[in-house]
Amino acid sequence: MSKSYEDPNDPIVGYCTKLTVKQTPVEKELEDTTIKNHQHYGMLGAPEVLQFGKNFIYLIGAKRVLDIGTFSGASALAWATALPSDGEVQSFDVDHSALKSIGLPIIQKHPELEKKITFNLGPAVEKLDGLIAKGESGKYDLAFIDADKINYTNYYKKCMKLLRSGGVILVDNALWNNAVTKNPSTFDSSTKAIDECNKYIFGDESSNSTLLTIGDGVHVAFKK
Numbered sequence: 001m002s003k004s005y006e007d008p009n010d011p012i013v014g015y016c017t018k019l020t021v022k023q024t025p026v027e028k029e030l031e032d033t034t035i036k037n038h039q040h041y042g043m044l045g046a047p048e049v050l051q052f053g054k055n056f057i058y059l060i061g062a063k064r065v066l067d068i069g070t071f072s073g074a075s076a077l078a079w080a081t082a083l084p085s086d087g088e089v090q091s092f093d094v095d096h097s098a099l100k101s102i103g104l105p106i107i108q109k110h111p112e113l114e115k116k117i118t119f120n121l122g123p124a125v126e127k128l129d130g131l132i133a134k135g136e137s138g139k140y141d142l143a144f145i146d147a148d149k150i151n152y153t154n155y156y157k158k159c160m161k162l163l164r165s166g167g168v169i170l171v172d173n174a175l176w177n178n179a180v181t182k183n184p185s186t187f188d189s190s191t192k193a194i195d196e197c198n199k200y201i202f203g204d205e206s207s208n209s210t211l212l213t214i215g216d217g218v219h220v221a222f223k224k
């Protein structure tokens with residue numbers, strides 16, 4: 001499987017995307033501007049995955065969302081779009097260059113969305129530890145994990161602490177261009193880390209999960 005914007009001619013991906021993804025004009029503008037202006041635009045969250053996350057926000061009545069890996073702001077914007085007016089997104093990244101040059105000028109034209117998002121600069125592991133230390137455990141509804149793959153299991157464990165019972169974690173790139181299905185002797189460090197995270201989630205007694213083949217694979221964990 002692949003992200004719809006990377007492989008627009010795949011008939012199954014195209015059909016599924018066309019009949020499910022409902023981007024607002026501002027979401028579309030941010031996606032298009034990132035694809036046009038950033039050489040690593042392939043880091044963008046797939047719109048079908050962001051739609052899936054938005055659907056969960058509606059379904060579980062989420063108000064507080066953790067967004068691990070901001071890039072140009074597409075996932076943070078998607079969550080802010082789906083959240084109610086008193087909703088909150090905490091988004092984390094070590095690098096705000098794509099956000100500043102591409103995402104922020106677009107998001108700032110929509111103060112009602114911008115006010116819901118806090119963009120935190122710094123390593124997400126430390127930032128999540130900071131939230132746990134502040135007594136925020138159990139107070140978030142949904143988490144989207146989409147930063148450095150090496151820390152995927154760390155992010156999962158920390159997000160599980162921060163989520164309430166009934167909360168949902170979406171782990172993006174869970175198939176990593178299908179590399180995790182290949183012979184383990186071929187794994188690079190990112191593939192190994194993603195495979196370990198998928199296995200850790202499967203063995204975790206505090207959640208149930210489903211690994212979906214949308215986008216680059218999304219492992220969805222439901223906290224008991």
Ligand SMILES: C[S@@+](CC[C@H](N)C(=O)[O-])C[C@H]1O[C@@H](n2cnc3c(N)ncnc32)[C@H](O)[C@@H]1O
Nearest residue numbers: 043044045069071074075093094123124147148
């Ligand atoms: C795949 S992109 C995120 C895409 C974004 N979620 C979206 O939907 O468009 C991954 C991001 O993780 C960030 N990142 C890498 N290492 C990180 C770390 N240790 N802590 C926080 N962010 C990190 C990168 O700078 C990059 O912007």
